[in-house]
Amino acid sequence: MPKTNPSDESSAHPTRSCPNVGRWERTLSVAAGAAALLGGLRRRGITGLLAGGVGIALLRRGISGHCNVYERLGIDTRRETREEAGVPEDQGIKVVETITINRPRDEVYGFWRDLRNLPRFMDHLSTVEIRTEEESRWVASGPGGRTLEWDARIINDQPGELIAWESLPGADLQSAGSVRFESAPGDRGTQLTLTLLYRPPLGRLGALGAKLLNRSPEHQLREDLRRLRQLLEAGEMATADISS
């Protein structure tokens, strides 16, 4: 049995107290931690104790800027790496959604390829402005009513089959995506698969919060694709409204 040297432990974890949490996420941690702690104190009992514990952990995470879980996973959300195109390695969240649309592949591809159509069914996009054949400027609404803007470039375009793009350096929302069009079996139209990689504007904790509030990107993209299907199949979007 090998001998354990007490000094080994500290040398094995040289970055134990080094910050690895980004600015936005720290602010969010402090706010959520304080809320949980106060809630816990008010409630008491076993759930109160648990909430209090979670609150203290979050507060510590926010104030110190260090997260043990991130450390184990080798994640660092601190870097403001907005100078890269696309999404920096290890910092993206990937979402994949798929839908079948009862229209020919070329038509579905053509509708998507005219990027100005995207805000018609993607709820969070305000506008997409075409700059050149490959480049476009995107404006979206972000968390807390913030406006996010970025330039994007199409990096792969195979008519009727695939469109892929990525954000350019300086983006408010670093992102990359692809949409694949395949013929659905048995004359069912087009099977569309959307893959989106993005760096969450409020960090991973923000992304988790969004999920808990049913505002997850999966849910939103699913709704977006459902609206796309309504537009392409029925020619209009379903609504129970009684005035426009």
Add this chain to the structure above:
Amino acid sequence: MKAITWQGRHHVEVRSVETPDIVNPRDIVVEVTSTAICGSDLHLYDGFIPTMEKGDILGHEFMGRVVARGKEITHLQEGDRVVVPFNIACGKCHFCQRTLTSLCDNSNPNAAFVEKVYGQSGSGLFGYSHMMGGYPGGQAEYVRVPYADVGPLKVPDEMEDEQVLFLSDILPTGYMAAENCRIEPGDTVAVWGCGPVGQFAIRCALLLGAGHVIAIDRIPDRLQLAARDERVTALHSDKTDLDEALPELTGGRGPDSCIDAVGMEAHGTALGNLYDHVKTAAFMATDRPHVLRQAIRACRKGGTLSIPGVYGGVVDKLPLGAAFAKGLSFRMGQTHVHRYMPLLLDLIRDQEIDPRFIITHRASLDEAPELYETFRTKTDGCLKVVLHP
């Protein structure tokens, strides 16, 4: 305009609400001339359907005159009389193109909610909770009708409202229930529930070639109405042991097919029924499958169970082993109204069927709250209420 609004369990009110307008290019607005209270409205009235909100406009059986139309609607003119299917269908999706219009992919704006519960969502419905789209219903003076180029059926001038009103739901529902039985000439069909859908299912089963129909209910008036045709045997469910009577009436074979026109709020006397009541009251189950259990036991080997009665959630103690051992088929679902409307209009015009025989009450919108209660308690011989706004 005036409309009948849901205000909570056993509470509906006539309220003054905003009049609808054209929203989408394929819309029309209909001025309602006749509308009806459906047995499935009672599931809402009894608070059995989730996602109802105070102020929701009820009603999904209605007809009227076109008063406005979107720019894509060219085959209908202002003033045309139309009867409107209760399910809203886009006409363009995979399912609509196969005339499975109650499974429309595009008409429910709240499909995400239904997907979470059911896996996939069916079509939107008029006046039937927010999980079914939150569309304002037809028990009102005016209704916005989406996808009017594929839904509403133009009514010939010479036919009166009450002849065609039930094309909106219960006549096609009764017909599809019978068609789902895949009746062969001379078959015996047992029908649980002699409400409006049951009555129509009985007539349609006979039209489709059934030799004998066994009608089961616990309300004498309804049984009497069902038994007006000599090919119908009426059985009072509380006074008859169905386990004995059904084999006896079929030479021990059991009915070739069984129709459950009751659905999730079944009443009964057996121990299992008491158990269901307790469970639903304690929110441990949502539906009471008393009729389904009886039908599974009674049905002939290799027979078909056709289920037009509405189920909404989870059932308990369903004897699936018996269904499996007997090789039964189950056919069910919301009616694809669009598919059956033209055919049934012809049957009415040719006097093969006159749907007016079920109407017991006629009233104005203002009297509706009272009639909801009458219909629920099945007093005053109430079978079908037609409202004229």
